[in-house]
Amino acid sequence: MNTPICDFVNEYCEKKAVRLHMPGHKGKTVIGPEALDITEIGGADVLYEKDSTGIIAQSERNAAGIFGTAKTLYSTEGSSLCIRTMLYLVKMYAMQKRRETGLQFVEEADYVKDRRQQEKHTVTRRVCIAAGRNAHKTFITAAALMDLDVIWMYSDQPGLVSCELSPERIEAYIQETQPDAVYITSPDYLGNIADIRGIAEVCRRHKTLLLVDNAHGAYLKFIPGKDSLSLHPADLGADLCCDSAHKTLPVLTGGAYLHISENSPEFFRAQAEHAIKIFASTSPSYLILQSLDRANQLIADGFDTEIRETAARAEHLKEKLKEAGYCLTGMEVLKITIDAAAYGYSGEELAQILEAHSIYSEFYDPEYLVLMISPGNTSADLDELERVLKSIRRRSNIHTRAPRLKPGEVAMRPQEAMLYPGEEISIEEAEGRILASADVACPPAIPIVVCGERISRSAIECFRYYGIHSIHVIK
Numbered sequence: 001m002n003t004p005i006c007d008f009v010n011e012y013c014e015k016k017a018v019r020l021h022m023p024g025h026k027g028k029t030v031i032g033p034e035a036l037d038i039t040e041i042g043g044a045d046v047l048y049e050k051d052s053t054g055i056i057a058q059s060e061r062n063a064a065g066i067f068g069t070a071k072t073l074y075s076t077e078g079s080s081l082c083i084r085t086m087l088y089l090v091k092m093y094a095m096q097k098r099r100e101t102g103l104q105f106v107e108e109a110d111y112v113k114d115r116r117q118q119e120k121h122t123v124t125r126r127v128c129i130a131a132g133r134n135a136h137k138t139f140i141t142a143a144a145l146m147d148l149d150v151i152w153m154y155s156d157q158p159g160l161v162s163c164e165l166s167p168e169r170i171e172a173y174i175q176e177t178q179p180d181a182v183y184i185t186s187p188d189y190l191g192n193i194a195d196i197r198g199i200a201e202v203c204r205r206h207k208t209l210l211l212v213d214n215a216h217g218a219y220l221k222f223i224p225g226k227d228s229l230s231l232h233p234a235d236l237g238a239d240l241c242c243d244s245a246h247k248t249l250p251v252l253t254g255g256a257y258l259h260i261s262e263n264s265p266e267f268f269r270a271q272a273e274h275a276i277k278i279f280a281s282t283s284p285s286y287l288i289l290q291s292l293d294r295a296n297q298l299i300a301d302g303f304d305t306e307i308r309e310t311a312a313r314a315e316h317l318k319e320k321l322k323e324a325g326y327c328l329t330g331m332e333v334l335k336i337t338i339d340a341a342a343y344g345y346s347g348e349e350l351a352q353i354l355e356a357h358s359i360y361s362e363f364y365d366p367e368y369l370v371l372m373i374s375p376g377n378t379s380a381d382l383d384e385l386e387r388v389l390k391s392i393r394r395r396s397n398i399h400t401r402a403p404r405l406k407p408g409e410v411a412m413r414p415q416e417a418m419l420y421p422g423e424e425i426s427i428e429e430a431e432g433r434i435l436a437s438a439d440v441a442c443p444p445a446i447p448i449v450v451c452g453e454r455i456s457r458s459a460i461e462c463f464r465y466y467g468i469h470s471i472h473v474i475k
């Protein structure tokens with residue numbers, strides 16, 4: 001597979017040109033990659049104003065070919081940019097439909113305290129999205145920016161990070177609230193994967209769009225599913241999805257894809273570029289673009305096979321850890337999610353033990369420790385991980401588990417709450433106050449309370465459990 005962006009930049013470097021353009025380092029080494037770090041010079045194309053015969057369009061077509069999508073756009077600003085774009089596209093599309101059907105659209109709904117009333121208002125008047133409550137904070141800020149209403153879908157599970165929603169449960173939410181789109185985070189931070197095929201069937205039946213935050217799952221394209229091409233949401237019926245290529249593929253941090261699948265409305269293909277450039281920087285990183293470009297070639301040259309081989313190695317390691325008494329959770333093949341509490345430790349304690357052996361994890365919370373594996377990890381890495389984990393003595397099970405997130409009382413719209421000047425207070429004094437900020441500790445960047453919601457006693461319990469001591473509330 002060709003690498004038009006990398007080839008262009010390499011040729012430019014070979015010319016030893018006089019760089020009278022940005023960036024200011026002029027290609028001179030400061031930390032290392034500066035020579036390759038160019039800007040939109042003649043021939044380098046413009047990421048979101050691209051020429052269909054230019055190097056970026058060619059490279060994106062290569063990516064679309066690999067992922068089997070109708071269109072794939074590059075992001076050099078992570079999945080976060082793609083999430084904003086997906087919501088904007090949904091709003092544009094829904095508004096277009098309302099215009100076509102002559103449905104009255106009221107910009108400012110009465111925001112009543114009764115949740116059911118509020119939902120009724122949103123379903124009849126405003127564009128709204130039904131989202132799993134474990135959505136990344138970018139979803140909340142994007143919905144606020146786009147003035148979209150959100151209907152939160154809850155699961156029966158405890159904890160903040162996962163939100164298991166069956167197709168049947170989602171169908172019930174759709175029937176009750178008639179959203180314009182359903183938004184699912186899959187895989188989640190703990191490696192749980194939703195039944196995207198089943199959810200897509202429900203959405204199709206109800207003519208509801210399906211958006212998937214697949215930030216953690218770009219590599220699922222290369223993992224065969226039971227009865228489908230792959231486990232990737234674009235193959236399973238999602239209309240739009242975002243992949244943080246940088247999280248699981250050999251791509252620099254920031255590199256991501258916005259995928260528009262074959263079965264999605266033509267409208268998205270036509271409007272995607274217009275939508276993404278509303279939110280994107282006008283200075284995309286050419287280092288990240290080259291990295292995305294090179295990833296196409298790596299995948300075509302066998303990285304997909306390496307992923308499957310690594311998945312087999314990870315599965316083997318998981319078996320050995322289970323034999324040693326560890327309890328593992330999650331279905332993602334390249335994540336090892338250890339139920340640390342069941343082994344008698346907090347996730348943080350296990351992470352600290354690993355760090356003492358120079359092994360750094362992706363995420364931990366009071367219950368879980370998450371380790372992410374890729375073909376970049378050697379067999380020696382996995383052997384060392386196994387050795388250290390097996391050397392940890394099992395203790396008695398910790399029974400305290402995460403509290404369940406309960407629907408919060410909405411006091412004002414998130415977009416309104418975010419615009420209030422706030423003050424930082426201790427969670428112990430927070431009961432009854434209204435959360436002002438959408439900002440949360442990262443990772444997993446899932447808010448315990450959504451801005452605009454009143455802080456309840458059960459939310460305070462949750463803050464305590466996750467070690468959050470102060471929050472930003474409306475003054």
Ligand SMILES: Cc1ncc(COP(=O)(O)O)c(C=O)c1O
Pocket residue numbers: 077078079080081136138185188189213215216244254256443444445
């Ligand atoms: C589930 C989920 N969605 C979206 C994002 C944002 O992705 P990015 O960092 O690529 O912008 C993250 C980041 O960790 C995430 O975990």
